[in-house]
Amino acid sequence: MPERSGTGPSLFRQIARRLLVFTLIFALLDVVIVLVTYARQPESLAQELLGLEARRVAVIDDPINAVPLTGMRNFSARFVQPDVDDDAVLIDWTRREQIEGGYRISGVRALDDGDDPRWLFLRFDAIGIRPFLPVIRNELIEHVALPLVPLAGLLLLFNIVSVRRTLAPLRRAETEVDGLDPQDMSLRLTMPSQPREVNTLVRAGNRALARLEASVLTLRDFTANAAHELRTPLAIMQLSLERLPDGPIKSDLQTDADHMTRLVGQMLDLAQADALVVDESVVVDLAAVGRAVVTQLAPKSFVAGRELRFSDHGGSMIDGHAEAVFRIYRNLVDNALAHAPGATPIEVSAGPGPQLAVRDHGPGILAADQPHLFERFWRNNRSSADGAGLGFGIVKRLVDAHGGTIVIETPEGGGALFRVEFPNAAATAG
Amino acid sequence: MSIMRLLLIEDNPRLAGLIRDGLQGQGFAVDWCGTIAGAEAAQKVNSYDLLLLDLGLPDGDGLELLRTVRRRKDATPILVLTARGGLDDRVSGLDAGADDYLVKPFQIPELAARCRALMRRPGAALGTILACGNVMLDTVERSITIGATAIEAPPREVDLLEHLLRRAGHVVAKAALENSLYAMDAEVTPNALEAVVSRLRKRLGSAHADVTVRTVHGVGYALLAPLAAPVATQAENA
Numbered sequence: 167m168p169e170r171s172g173t174g175p176s177l178f179r180q181i182a183r184r185l186l187v188f189t190l191i192f193a194l195l196d197v198v199i200v201l202v203t204y205a206r207q208p209e210s211l212a213q214e215l216l217g218l219e220a221r222r223v224a225v226i227d228d229p230i231n232a233v234p235l236t237g238m239r240n241f242s243a244r245f246v247q248p249d250v251d252d253d254a255v256l257i258d259w260t261r262r263e264q265i266e267g268g269y270r271i272s273g274v275r276a277l278d279d280g281d282d283p284r285w286l287f288l289r290f291d292a293i294g295i296r297p298f299l300p301v302i303r304n305e306l307i308e309h310v311a312l313p314l315v316p317l318a319g320l321l322l323l324f325n326i327v328s329v330r331r332t333l334a335p336l337r338r339a340e341t342e343v344d345g346l347d348p349q350d351m352s353l354r355l356t357m358p359s360q361p362r363e364v365n366t367l368v369r370a371g372n373r374a375l376a377r378l379e380a381s382v383l384t385l386r387d388f389t390a391n392a393a394h395e396l397r398t399p400l401a402i403m404q405l406s407l408e409r410l411p412d413g414p415i416k417s418d419l420q421t422d423a424d425h426m427t428r429l430v431g432q433m434l435d436l437a438q439a440d441a442l443v444v445d446e447s448v449v450v451d452l453a454a455v456g457r458a459v460v461t462q463l464a465p466k467s468f469v470a471g472r473e474l475r476f477s478d479h480g481g482s483m484i485d486g487h488a489e490a491v492f493r494i495y496r497n498l499v500d501n502a503l504a505h506a507p508g509a510t511p512i513e514v515s516a517g518p519g520p521q522l523a524v525r526d527h528g529p530g531i532l533a534a535d536q537p538h539l540f541e542r543f544w545r546n547n548r549s550s551a552d553g554a555g556l557g558f559g560i561v562k563r564l565v566d567a568h569g570g571t572i573v574i575e576t577p578e579g580g581g582a583l584f585r586v587e588f589p590n591a592a593a594t595a596g
Numbered sequence: 597m598s599i600m601r602l603l604l605i606e607d608n609p610r611l612a613g614l615i616r617d618g619l620q621g622q623g624f625a626v627d628w629c630g631t632i633a634g635a636e637a638a639q640k641v642n643s644y645d646l647l648l649l650d651l652g653l654p655d656g657d658g659l660e661l662l663r664t665v666r667r668r669k670d671a672t673p674i675l676v677l678t679a680r681g682g683l684d685d686r687v688s689g690l691d692a693g694a695d696d697y698l699v700k701p702f703q704i705p706e707l708a709a710r711c712r713a714l715m716r717r718p719g720a721a722l723g724t725i726l727a728c729g730n731v732m733l734d735t736v737e738r739s740i741t742i743g744a745t746a747i748e749a750p751p752r753e754v755d756l757l758e759h760l761l762r763r764a765g766h767v768v769a770k771a772a773l774e775n776s777l778y779a780m781d782a783e784v785t786p787n788a789l790e791a792v793v794s795r796l797r798k799r800l801g802s803a804h805a806d807v808t809v810r811t812v813h814g815v816g817y818a819l820l821a822p823l824a825a826p827v828a829t830q831a832e833n834a
Binding site for chain 2: 401
């Protein structure tokens with residue numbers, strides 16, 4: 167799984183932060199408006215304060231005992247009743263007089279106690295701004311907080327939904343980019359119809375992919391062409407060497423030329439393996455190919471004092487590419503010939519089922535080396551002049567093209583066993 | 597034995613010169629031309645036992661010449677020499693009518709062996725004397741000579757030796773040997789071929805033959821020349 171958590175704040179967070187700042191500015195503006203309004207209408211401020219005090223005092227059994235708030239003087243409160251009959255009512259009124267350092271506020275408020283109406287008379291001197299603070303607070307809650315908090319909440323919710331929705335095409339593009347495979351350069355990202363910003367970004371990405379594909383193909387073609395062009399001069403060199411008089415110089419040069427031939431062949435093989443597309447309609451008999459490989463390589467290995475054996479365990483028909491399977495076998499056998507000591511047999515087998523194996527009796531593959539084995543140009547002994555370390559890279563690529571897997575096992579009795587398993591057992595016709 | 601005449605179609609003059617000299621050293625007569633047009637002109641004048649064809653030619657693709665030759669029902673064996681060693685190149689070369697396919701670079705003994713193998717095919721002239729190391733077999737007289745000594749052997753062993761000599765240095769499939777050795781027999785025991793091989797081995801050994809008959813388990817048998825003069829079998833990227 168690639169690293170998913172990017173750096174920097176998420177778009178959601180950025181928008182949320184801006185929304186919050188915006189809401190705060192709006193709230194501040196609201197506060198200013200409320201304050202200005204009341205500063206212009208001190209009358210209504212007094213009304214509100216009286217009402218507030220009435221509600222505070224009403225819960226006390228005897229209003230006489232009510233404690234005045236800070237900044238209030240000459241506080242007096244008492245219940246009053248209309249002097250006439252029971253059906254009469256008193257009217258709420260407020261009076262405000264300027265006094266030294268503040269205002270004297272007095273008035274009556276009706277207390278709604280259900281069946282038993284009561285009226286409270288209040289009078290106090292409010293000195294300075296302090297007594298008005300609860301009123302102002304109430305007003306702010308009512309006019310600023312109550313409308314703005316739900317609005318901010320709704321905006322935040324909208325933010326979550328819309329950001330998630332807007333970014334969905336980006337997330338899909340991200341998944342697709344993660345799925346890009348250098349082996350299949352023809353892959354492109356799905357173009358979202360909207361939003362346009364993502365569409366243009368994806369389009370630009372696809373244009374970049376097209377340029378990359380072109381340059382990768384150029385590189386691949388170059389490798390193939392270069393290797394191809396090298397073969398004719400190599401042929402000339404080898405044939406010229408054959409005409410030299412026998413001697414140590416000639417045999418050294420021939421060894422060098424053979425090594426170079428092998429390198430060029432591997433580079434070309436690898437370039438071709440990279441471009442291989444397996445046509446799954448072709449049936450390949452792993453046993454027949456294995457026999458052909460042993461047939462071709464056995465004389466050479468006999469000359470080198472080595473022995474190749476083949477065994478067929480049956481049922482090894484797959485859908486695949488015969489020449490590619492041949493090269494899988496051949497590279498594995500070449501590796502075994504290079505690494506296992508003389509006089510030990512190399513066992514090539516096909517089956518049971520859609521798999522092939524090559525086993526040698528050499529020193530085996532160190533566990534530490536196994537992860538590197540299929541890396542291109544990797545060799546466990548860099549001073550070794552044998553091959554370029556491309557053989558396993560070729561094998562891996564050819565196996566991948568078949569959708570197969572290759573595993574390295576340590577069989578009983580030592581050595582190394584390379585097992586290639588293919589997913590596509592051919593449908594047996596009868 | 598008549599000299600085998602080859603036509604080499606290769607546009608690189610230096611490589612062509614080396615191949616011609618090498619094959620002439622192996623007893624072939626070689627004509628050379630560097631273009632498709634030249635090859636067609638040469639074929640009108642002479643008849644060849646074998647064409648050696650390079651695929652990348654200045655005036656066209658060698659595969660085209662191959663198809664032209666086959667279209668006019670000309671069965672002359674054609675060996676393709678090419679720098680192309682692609683995954684599908686061999687198959688497309690053989691599909692186009694080539695008899696064999698050799699990827700550059702190669703060595704002269706290998707090329708000569710492939711040429712001889714092609715000319716031994718049915719329809720082509722058969723050599724009457726087969727030899728490897730100090731073993732010689734006259735395919736007409738059915739007589740075996742080792743060094744300077746003629747030895748006697750039952751027909752089945754002679755047949756086996758002939759098959760192995762024809763593909764000396766190569767592995768001959770067990771199935772192919774069984775088919776030709778026991779074509780007439782109603783029943784073949786599983787070990788019948790092994791028994792014949794074992795008797796032939798003893799016979800060759802006691803007569804001091806310097807060739808060896810090797811078993812390739814699960815595949816077949818190979819007759820190998822003495823190691824001092826190995827038959828080149830380095831088929832690179834075949």
